[in-house]
Amino acid sequence: MADPRPPREDYQFLADQLAGLRREIASGQEADGQQLAQSLKKLREQVAAQATVIETLTAIADSKYAEFTTHVGGFVGWADSVSVALTSPTGRIEIHWGGALNGGEGYFCYSVRGDRSGTIVSRESLLQNPARRVAVTGGASFAPSGSAAAIVDVPRGESLTVQLHLCSSLSFTTFFGGWVLARVAP
Structure with a gap:
């Protein structure tokens, strides 16, 4: 072997x-x-x-919502009201706003302010644009209301404040309530 x-x-x-x-x-x-x-x-x-x-x-x-339901009046010009805060990862937000008043005439407007960029939408720009402001008139026995919505381009990732503003042209105008809702738009 x-x-x-x-x-x-x-x-x-x-x-x-x-x-x-x-x-x-x-x-x-x-x-x-x-x-x-x-x-x-x-x-x-x-x-x-x-x-x-x-x-x-x-x-x-996530919708951000704020409202007031107390009577506000006795002023001519602007009054700041409720606000909401949000951040948009898409660079767009959807805003809904409005309210009710009695006795007089007034406008519901909003503003958008960024922490870094400042004013993005001013209340004055809305007041001058009949398509975007909410105008309401009413008598003593009826409290009419109105609302509107808009899509707004904003800086991505920036902290934003959306505030409701009241504008009265008569001192006896009484705002019964108002609201603002804001959320990120796709």
């Missing part, structure tokens, strides 16, 4: 083959590590994108 061990020179051949296999395994592990790193990078990007989508959907679903 022949010796099952290969001759010495064959040992060197096996050692070379073993060294080659080790190099292949090492390079395979590096490739797998690179693939894993790329997969992790893509996964992180997808998670970040999903987080942005969730943040935007949450912001859109």
Whole structure:
């Protein structure tokens, strides 16, 4: 029976083959590590994108609302009223505003102010635009109301304040109540 061990020179051949296999395994592990790193990078990007989508959907679903129901009157010109605060990740907000008055005539307007950018929409610009202001007149026995809505472009990610403003042209005008609602628009 022949010796099952290969001759010495064959040992060197096996050692070379073993060294080659080790190099292949090492390079395979590096490739797998690179693939894993790329997969992790893509996964992180997808998670970040999903987080942005969730943040935007949450912001859109969150309506900010404020109202007053006490009688306000005895002034001519402007009176500041209730306000809401929000931040828009989309760069757009939807605003609804209005109210009721009795005895006289008045306007419901709003303003939008950014913490960094200052006035974005002024109450005066709304007063001068009949399509955007809410104008109401009424008698002593009837309290008419009105409302309107608008989409406004705003800076993304900036803290905003949306405020309701009352404007009276007669000192006996009485505002019975008013409201403002703001939310992120898609």
